[in-house]
Amino acid sequence: MNKMRYEVGKIVKTHGLKGEVVVKKTTDFERFQIDKELYIINNNQQLYLKIKKIREANKGLLVTFYNYEDINLIEKFRGCVLYTDEKPELAEDEYHYQDIIGKKVYNEEQVLIGEVSEIMEVPQGHILKIKTGDKTALIPFNDVFIVSVAETIVINQIEGLL
The missing domain is CATH 2.30.30.240 (PRC-barrel domain)
Known part of the structure:
Protein backbone atom coordinates (compact mmCIF):
# COMPACT_ATOMS: atom_id res chain seq x y z
CA MET A 1 0.00 0.00 0.00
CA ASN A 2 1.37 3.43 -0.92
CA LYS A 3 1.82 5.79 1.98
CA MET A 4 0.89 9.43 1.72
CA ARG A 5 3.89 11.70 1.49
CA TYR A 6 3.95 14.96 3.50
CA GLU A 7 6.27 17.76 2.47
CA VAL A 8 8.13 19.26 5.42
CA GLY A 9 10.82 21.39 3.79
CA LYS A 10 13.15 22.03 0.90
CA ILE A 11 16.94 21.94 0.76
CA VAL A 12 17.68 25.44 -0.53
CA LYS A 13 21.47 25.53 -0.56
CA THR A 14 24.63 24.32 1.13
CA HIS A 15 26.20 26.20 4.03
CA GLY A 16 29.92 25.83 4.63
CA LEU A 17 32.06 22.83 3.77
CA LYS A 18 30.92 20.31 6.40
CA GLY A 19 27.69 19.19 4.74
CA GLU A 20 25.35 21.64 6.40
CA VAL A 21 22.36 22.72 4.30
CA VAL A 22 19.81 25.51 4.56
CA VAL A 23 16.30 24.04 4.76
CA LYS A 24 13.19 26.14 4.20
CA LYS A 25 10.42 24.67 6.34
CA THR A 26 7.04 24.13 4.74
CA THR A 27 5.30 23.01 7.91
CA ASP A 28 4.73 24.36 11.38
CA PHE A 29 4.99 20.95 12.95
CA GLU A 30 8.13 19.87 14.76
CA ARG A 31 9.44 17.49 12.11
CA PHE A 32 13.04 18.58 12.38
CA GLN A 33 14.63 16.83 15.35
CA ILE A 34 17.96 15.10 15.87
CA ASP A 35 17.82 11.46 14.72
CA LYS A 36 14.56 12.09 12.84
CA GLU A 37 14.48 10.36 9.48
CA LEU A 38 13.14 12.24 6.47
CA TYR A 39 13.43 11.39 2.81
CA ILE A 40 13.91 12.97 -0.59
CA ILE A 41 13.14 11.81 -4.10
CA ASN A 42 16.38 12.03 -6.09
CA ASN A 43 16.65 10.58 -9.61
CA ASN A 44 13.32 8.78 -9.05
CA GLN A 45 14.79 7.07 -5.96
CA GLN A 46 13.52 7.52 -2.43
CA LEU A 47 16.55 8.29 -0.26
CA TYR A 48 16.34 8.49 3.53
CA LEU A 49 18.32 11.14 5.40
CA LYS A 50 18.72 11.07 9.18
CA ILE A 51 19.20 14.41 10.96
CA LYS A 52 22.50 14.65 12.83
CA LYS A 53 22.49 18.35 13.78
CA ILE A 54 20.00 21.15 13.49
CA ARG A 55 19.93 24.84 14.36
CA GLU A 56 17.82 27.88 13.58
CA ALA A 57 19.02 30.36 10.94
CA ASN A 58 17.75 33.59 9.43
CA LYS A 59 16.29 31.98 6.34
CA GLY A 60 15.24 28.62 7.73
CA LEU A 61 17.09 25.82 9.45
CA LEU A 62 20.70 24.69 9.17
CA VAL A 63 20.70 20.90 9.04
CA THR A 64 23.41 18.25 8.84
CA PHE A 65 22.52 14.66 7.92
CA TYR A 66 24.39 11.53 8.99
CA ASN A 67 26.77 10.21 6.29
CA TYR A 68 26.62 13.52 4.38
CA GLU A 69 29.01 15.65 6.45
CA ASP A 70 30.81 17.03 3.39
CA ILE A 71 29.70 19.65 0.87
CA ASN A 72 30.61 17.34 -2.03
CA LEU A 73 28.25 14.64 -0.75
CA ILE A 74 25.25 16.85 0.00
CA GLU A 75 25.45 19.40 -2.85
CA LYS A 76 23.60 17.10 -5.27
CA PHE A 77 20.50 17.32 -3.07
CA ARG A 78 20.14 21.09 -3.44
CA GLY A 79 16.57 21.86 -4.51
CA CYS A 80 15.21 18.53 -3.24
CA VAL A 81 12.03 18.47 -1.20
CA LEU A 82 12.11 16.74 2.20
CA TYR A 83 9.21 14.43 3.07
CA THR A 84 7.85 12.34 5.91
CA ASP A 85 5.14 9.66 5.95
CA GLU A 86 3.84 10.82 9.32
CA LYS A 87 0.70 12.94 9.27
CA PRO A 88 0.24 14.78 12.55
CA GLU A 89 -3.15 15.11 14.17
CA LEU A 90 -4.66 18.52 13.61
CA ALA A 91 -7.03 20.68 15.61
CA GLU A 92 -10.31 21.60 13.92
CA ASP A 93 -8.99 24.92 12.58
CA GLU A 94 -5.55 23.64 11.46
CA TYR A 95 -4.61 22.45 7.98
CA HIS A 96 -1.72 20.80 6.18
CA TYR A 97 -0.12 23.00 3.53
CA GLN A 98 -0.80 20.44 0.82
Whole structure:
Protein backbone atom coordinates (compact mmCIF):
# COMPACT_ATOMS: atom_id res chain seq x y z
CA MET A 1 0.00 0.00 0.00
CA ASN A 2 1.37 3.43 -0.92
CA LYS A 3 1.82 5.79 1.98
CA MET A 4 0.89 9.43 1.72
CA ARG A 5 3.89 11.70 1.49
CA TYR A 6 3.95 14.96 3.50
CA GLU A 7 6.27 17.76 2.47
CA VAL A 8 8.13 19.26 5.42
CA GLY A 9 10.82 21.39 3.79
CA LYS A 10 13.15 22.03 0.90
CA ILE A 11 16.94 21.94 0.76
CA VAL A 12 17.68 25.44 -0.53
CA LYS A 13 21.47 25.53 -0.56
CA THR A 14 24.63 24.32 1.13
CA HIS A 15 26.20 26.20 4.03
CA GLY A 16 29.92 25.83 4.63
CA LEU A 17 32.06 22.83 3.77
CA LYS A 18 30.92 20.31 6.40
CA GLY A 19 27.69 19.19 4.74
CA GLU A 20 25.35 21.64 6.40
CA VAL A 21 22.36 22.72 4.30
CA VAL A 22 19.81 25.51 4.56
CA VAL A 23 16.30 24.04 4.76
CA LYS A 24 13.19 26.14 4.20
CA LYS A 25 10.42 24.67 6.34
CA THR A 26 7.04 24.13 4.74
CA THR A 27 5.30 23.01 7.91
CA ASP A 28 4.73 24.36 11.38
CA PHE A 29 4.99 20.95 12.95
CA GLU A 30 8.13 19.87 14.76
CA ARG A 31 9.44 17.49 12.11
CA PHE A 32 13.04 18.58 12.38
CA GLN A 33 14.63 16.83 15.35
CA ILE A 34 17.96 15.10 15.87
CA ASP A 35 17.82 11.46 14.72
CA LYS A 36 14.56 12.09 12.84
CA GLU A 37 14.48 10.36 9.48
CA LEU A 38 13.14 12.24 6.47
CA TYR A 39 13.43 11.39 2.81
CA ILE A 40 13.91 12.97 -0.59
CA ILE A 41 13.14 11.81 -4.10
CA ASN A 42 16.38 12.03 -6.09
CA ASN A 43 16.65 10.58 -9.61
CA ASN A 44 13.32 8.78 -9.05
CA GLN A 45 14.79 7.07 -5.96
CA GLN A 46 13.52 7.52 -2.43
CA LEU A 47 16.55 8.29 -0.26
CA TYR A 48 16.34 8.49 3.53
CA LEU A 49 18.32 11.14 5.40
CA LYS A 50 18.72 11.07 9.18
CA ILE A 51 19.20 14.41 10.96
CA LYS A 52 22.50 14.65 12.83
CA LYS A 53 22.49 18.35 13.78
CA ILE A 54 20.00 21.15 13.49
CA ARG A 55 19.93 24.84 14.36
CA GLU A 56 17.82 27.88 13.58
CA ALA A 57 19.02 30.36 10.94
CA ASN A 58 17.75 33.59 9.43
CA LYS A 59 16.29 31.98 6.34
CA GLY A 60 15.24 28.62 7.73
CA LEU A 61 17.09 25.82 9.45
CA LEU A 62 20.70 24.69 9.17
CA VAL A 63 20.70 20.90 9.04
CA THR A 64 23.41 18.25 8.84
CA PHE A 65 22.52 14.66 7.92
CA TYR A 66 24.39 11.53 8.99
CA ASN A 67 26.77 10.21 6.29
CA TYR A 68 26.62 13.52 4.38
CA GLU A 69 29.01 15.65 6.45
CA ASP A 70 30.81 17.03 3.39
CA ILE A 71 29.70 19.65 0.87
CA ASN A 72 30.61 17.34 -2.03
CA LEU A 73 28.25 14.64 -0.75
CA ILE A 74 25.25 16.85 0.00
CA GLU A 75 25.45 19.40 -2.85
CA LYS A 76 23.60 17.10 -5.27
CA PHE A 77 20.50 17.32 -3.07
CA ARG A 78 20.14 21.09 -3.44
CA GLY A 79 16.57 21.86 -4.51
CA CYS A 80 15.21 18.53 -3.24
CA VAL A 81 12.03 18.47 -1.20
CA LEU A 82 12.11 16.74 2.20
CA TYR A 83 9.21 14.43 3.07
CA THR A 84 7.85 12.34 5.91
CA ASP A 85 5.14 9.66 5.95
CA GLU A 86 3.84 10.82 9.32
CA LYS A 87 0.70 12.94 9.27
CA PRO A 88 0.24 14.78 12.55
CA GLU A 89 -3.15 15.11 14.17
CA LEU A 90 -4.66 18.52 13.61
CA ALA A 91 -7.03 20.68 15.61
CA GLU A 92 -10.31 21.60 13.92
CA ASP A 93 -8.99 24.92 12.58
CA GLU A 94 -5.55 23.64 11.46
CA TYR A 95 -4.61 22.45 7.98
CA HIS A 96 -1.72 20.80 6.18
CA TYR A 97 -0.12 23.00 3.53
CA GLN A 98 -0.80 20.44 0.82
CA ASP A 99 -4.50 20.47 1.79
CA ILE A 100 -4.68 24.24 1.14
CA ILE A 101 -2.40 24.72 -1.87
CA GLY A 102 -4.38 24.28 -5.08
CA LYS A 103 -7.78 25.07 -3.52
CA LYS A 104 -10.07 27.46 -5.38
CA VAL A 105 -10.82 30.71 -3.54
CA TYR A 106 -14.23 32.42 -3.74
CA ASN A 107 -15.72 35.54 -2.18
CA GLU A 108 -18.93 35.34 -0.13
CA GLU A 109 -21.01 35.88 -3.29
CA GLN A 110 -19.41 32.69 -4.71
CA VAL A 111 -17.43 34.62 -7.35
CA LEU A 112 -14.15 32.86 -8.15
CA ILE A 113 -11.14 34.90 -7.00
CA GLY A 114 -8.39 32.45 -7.92
CA GLU A 115 -6.38 29.51 -6.60
CA VAL A 116 -3.95 29.19 -3.68
CA SER A 117 -0.45 28.82 -5.13
CA GLU A 118 1.66 29.16 -1.98
CA ILE A 119 1.52 29.68 1.76
CA MET A 120 3.96 32.21 3.14
CA GLU A 121 5.06 32.34 6.77
CA VAL A 122 5.43 35.76 8.36
CA PRO A 123 5.87 36.69 12.04
CA GLN A 124 2.16 37.57 12.28
CA GLY A 125 1.00 34.21 10.90
CA HIS A 126 0.41 32.81 7.43
CA ILE A 127 -0.46 34.50 4.15
CA LEU A 128 -2.14 32.77 1.23
CA LYS A 129 -0.69 33.65 -2.15
CA ILE A 130 -3.62 33.51 -4.56
CA LYS A 131 -3.11 33.41 -8.30
CA THR A 132 -5.86 35.50 -9.90
CA GLY A 133 -5.36 35.21 -13.65
CA ASP A 134 -2.30 37.30 -14.46
CA LYS A 135 -2.05 38.81 -10.97
CA THR A 136 -1.27 37.57 -7.48
CA ALA A 137 -3.15 38.50 -4.31
CA LEU A 138 -1.91 38.07 -0.74
CA ILE A 139 -4.58 37.22 1.83
CA PRO A 140 -3.84 36.82 5.56
CA PHE A 141 -4.92 33.35 6.72
CA ASN A 142 -6.93 34.39 9.76
CA ASP A 143 -10.55 34.71 10.93
CA VAL A 144 -10.87 38.30 9.68
CA PHE A 145 -10.31 37.31 6.05
CA ILE A 146 -11.12 33.58 5.87
CA VAL A 147 -14.82 32.74 6.15
CA SER A 148 -14.52 28.98 5.61
CA VAL A 149 -12.20 26.23 4.45
CA ALA A 150 -13.69 23.06 2.98
CA GLU A 151 -13.51 21.83 -0.61
CA THR A 152 -12.97 25.50 -1.46
CA ILE A 153 -11.90 28.56 0.52
CA VAL A 154 -14.33 31.43 1.02
CA ILE A 155 -12.88 34.82 1.89
CA ASN A 156 -14.28 38.06 3.24
CA GLN A 157 -13.39 40.34 0.34
CA ILE A 158 -12.56 43.58 2.10
CA GLU A 159 -12.57 46.62 -0.20
CA GLY A 160 -9.09 47.43 -1.49
CA LEU A 161 -7.73 43.98 -0.67
CA LEU A 162 -7.91 42.62 -4.23
